[in-house]
Amino acid sequence: MSELVPGGNLALPGGAVTVRVTGPFDVSALITDDGGTVRGDGDFVFYNQPSAPGTRLGAGTLTVDPRALRPGATRVTVAVSPAAPGTPLSALPPPVLQVDDHAGRPLARFTPPRPREETVLLLAELYRRGEGWKLRTLGHGYADGLAGLARDFGVDVT
Secondary structure (H helix, E strand, O other): OEEEOOOOEEEOOOOOEEEEEEOOEEEEEEEEOOOOOOOOHHHEEEOOEOEEOOEEEEOOEEEEOHHHOOOOOOEEEEEEEEOOOOOOHHHOOOOEEEEEOOOOOEEEEEOOOOOOOOOEEEEEEEEEEOOEEEEEEEEEEEOOHHHHHHHHOOOOOO
16 A cells, blocks of 8 residues: 555556545545536536445445446546535645555555644545556645635635
8 A cells, every 4th residue: 555645646457446545524526527627517526426436435345336426527626625514624634545446455645734714624535547547645635625726626616
């Protein structure tokens, strides 16, 4: 298993992978194209909308099958926010992301730097590179919550 740092990359094997985050966090995912925007609100996977083509969210684990993503999707960005509303990320232990292959074998682990005033943290993105898919760790955040994150990715937030 690879221990990744912010900006680290790892080639992913073919097939589905699971992305798990330990701790008191809600996991979200945004499915985007090469321009970094969603096609519609259905590309935002979170606790109120736990699935989209090629993605399924349950109990802090996101399963992504790149082969089953909607046409034109080239990136899945994984974010976390506190499970308890109003709790600052800085008051929680750092989220730990683990990525496993379809058989449950660990591929990568990432612990981002401790958040400060952020309320949502971008942890990683799975992205298409040629015919394959890769994982890139991020570790930067948003101070204006899921709504700000969603707006920046093109989700219509009302």
